[in-house]
Amino acid sequence: MVLHSRVAKRTVIVSDNLEIEVRGRWHRIREKDYDTGETRITLILRHKGLRKQITMSAIASIDEAPILLERHSVEVAKEDADMAADAAVGMFLLMLSLGLQHRTGDMAKLLLERFDYESKLFRPDPRDVLSALELSSQLGRLIRISYAYIHCDIALSHPKRAEEIETVIGRRLAEFSWDRVEKTLDLRPIIAQASKKTLKELAREIA
């Protein structure tokens, strides 16, 4: 029986002061009549300047696929649980990257669709709609906190071109979210390189 997946872990180093670690894990939830599963995301923010570490978690998806696959093969079920954990971490980083790129519409769509929000609107059960909104907001809170820390860090170090630099690192973060091999992304050289460019050059690069 698969009880949980391995921990999928990815780290983003924003500056010498700020490091963001995202962990994902699929868990089996044992109920009386039947079992279900969920993937949880844990966000660990390490701020050296403030000497602070923030740890928060939220449900990233409700997924029963590993339990269903268990009937065929436990190995396949384990693999599927690991994939669910990887996908949850990748999805979180992708949503954060959309926030940094100020693609608010795409980010909201991804967040709200995460818990099957749109299809539930046409099923007349308000519990589903309200639960989906609650879960989306809890996951959104984790993104908001990471976004706020990155935004403050860049706005303090590069006040005049913060928005452009955010867009550049947002793009790099999106590439990192799709990459399943790379485990750590160091944004320091990217930010240093971007800060040397003029606003015109940055705008051309973004376009």
Added chain:
Amino acid sequence: MFAKGPVVRKRIIVSNEVELEVRARWHFIPVTPGNGATKVILSVKRNGEVAEFRALWAFSDAPFQKKHLGLKEAIEEARNEANWALWEFCYFLSLALQRKTLSLQDDMLMHFRVYRGMQSKDSWTLLDGLELAGEWAKLIKIAYIYIYSEIAARRPTDSDDFEKFVGEQILRFADDKEAEVFDLRPILQAKSLAELVVPQSL
């Protein structure tokens, strides 16, 4: 200078065991936009045990703007803010009971500026609004589940019709400023919905 407005409250008696109390109050909070916010507290009393859930309805500085007219006017404005929050709670609960899921979702996302955040470049507005909407949705869901369970248990064959009827009645209860208590028990004891809808004289 006053730090809190008056508390306004309404009660919903779901059954002999369960009672819901909704309280709203405007508070002075210097760090929030508009220097004030209206909070709603849902108290669930069940067999003597009490559980409380909180959510923020709106940021507002209206009581401050009325301060130059006098303290009495400012307090009255704070009461209006609290009454608005209370009415909206009953409105969202009635939407859920009437299964108007699209309006339930749209009105909530509209009020907490999630749609506005989607159209602006500011990710903060969107995520902040979504978080507040989620907290509000949690409050509505808790109240809805207690009422839904009671209706489903008492009226297993016609629960959908009764749910809709109760939803309409809760909206009327919200409109009535004098009414403080809504009792679900006599509604669920009726033989059929017709007995409630059609006047007895007919």
